[in-house]
Amino acid sequence: MKTSLKLSVSAALLALSCVASAKDWTTIRIGVDPTYAPFESVAPDGRVVGFDVDLGNALCARLKAKCVWVQSSFDGLIPGLQARKFDVILSSMAATAKRREQIDFTNRLYRNQTKLVARRNSGAKPEATALQGKHIGVEQGTVQETYGHEKWAPSGVQIVSYQSYDQAYDDLTTGRLDGVLMDAVQGKLGFLDTPRGKDYAFAGDTVYDAKIMGDGDAAGIRKGDSDLRDALNTAFAGLLADGSYKKIEARYFDFDMYGK
Template sequence: MKKALLTLSALALCMAAGVATAKEYKELRFGVDPSYAPFESKAADGSLVGFDIDLGNAICAELKVKCKWVESDFDGMIPGLKANKFDGVISSMTVTPAREKAIDFSSELFSGPTAYVFKKGSGLSEDVASLKGKTVGYEQGTIQEAYAKAVLDKAGVKTQAYQNQDQVYSD
C-alpha cells in the first residue's frame, strides 16, 4: 500500500476549533490525489469516489458546509496546503517527523502495509538483492520515494519516479 495513514488536516482543525468556528465556513476545500483507489479515484463519469471522498463528504455534511475537491499530485499536497490552495488534505498520507514539522495531522484512522507489486509469474520477490538490475517505480512525495532513495538506489536497483500512482501502475 502506497500510503499508510489518512490525513485529515481539515477535520483536525475543525475539531480543535470547535463546531462554532467550523460553521463560519461555507465551503471546505480538500486536496486529493485521485490516483489511489480504493481511497480516492475517478469513476467512469469523472466524479471522485472512494473512502477518502466519502469521509470528506461526511465531514462536510456534519459541519453543514459544501465540500470542494481540489485535485493535486501527491507531492503537491503539503505545499498546496501551506499555500492555502485548500483547507485540508484527505489523501492517505503517512505521518513522518518531517511532515509533522510542516503540517498537523488528525488521529490515525487506519494503518496498512507497503508492498511491492509484481506481474504474476514474474519470479520477482521483495528481497532487495533480487531486484538488482531491475526498475522499481514509486510515486513522488511518498514514503516509498524515501525508501527507494535510501535503500534501493544504494543496492543497485534502478528506481523511477512518477507524478502519480496511475503512472506507476501503467508503466
C-alpha cells in the same frame, strides 16, 4: 498619539476578525490526488469519488460544512496546503515524522500496508539484494518513494518515480519496470483485481519502516489550524462511535481498515 491608538485598535480588530474567520469553517476545501482508486478517483461524470471522499463528506456533514474537492498531484498536496489552495489533505497520506515537520495531522483515519507488485513467478522479493539492477516504480511524494531511495537505491536498485501509479502500471505491463512498490489496498483493488493485473501478484512480505512510513494515514492540516484539526478529530470520533465509519468502509473493503 491618536494615530498610534487608531492603528492599534485597527490591528486588534483585524486580529479578532482573522481568528473568527479561521474558526468559521462553513466551507472546507480538501486537496486530493484522484489517481488512487479505491481511495480517490474520477468518475465518468467528472466527480471525485472513493473511500477518502466518502469519509471527507461525512466529516463535513458532521461539521455542517460544505466540502469542496480540489484535485492535485500527490507531490503537490503539501505545497498546495501551505499555499492555501485548500484547507485539508485527505488523500491516503501517511502521517510521517518528516511530513509533520511541514504540516500537522489529525488522528489516524486508517492503516495501510506497503507491498511490492511484480509479475507472477518472477521470483521478485522486496529486498535490496534481490532487486539489484531492477527498475522499481513508485509514486512521487509517497513514503514508498522515500523508502525506495533510502533503503534500496544505495544497493543498485533503480527507483523510477511517476506522477501517478497508473503511469507506473503502464510501464510494468510493458516490461519497462520489474515491480511497483505501493499501498497494498490500492495495489490489489486498483490493479491486481483488474484485467490488466491478472498476470501480477504481491511479491514477498510487507515492507515497513516506522521512521519512514509512520503509524497510519491521516488528514493533513496547516500548522496553526488547530481549531480545524480538533473539529475533524471530534467529528471522526463520532463516525467511529455510531458505526458510520464501518458503513463507509463496507462500501469499499471486506476487512478492517482502521486497525487497532
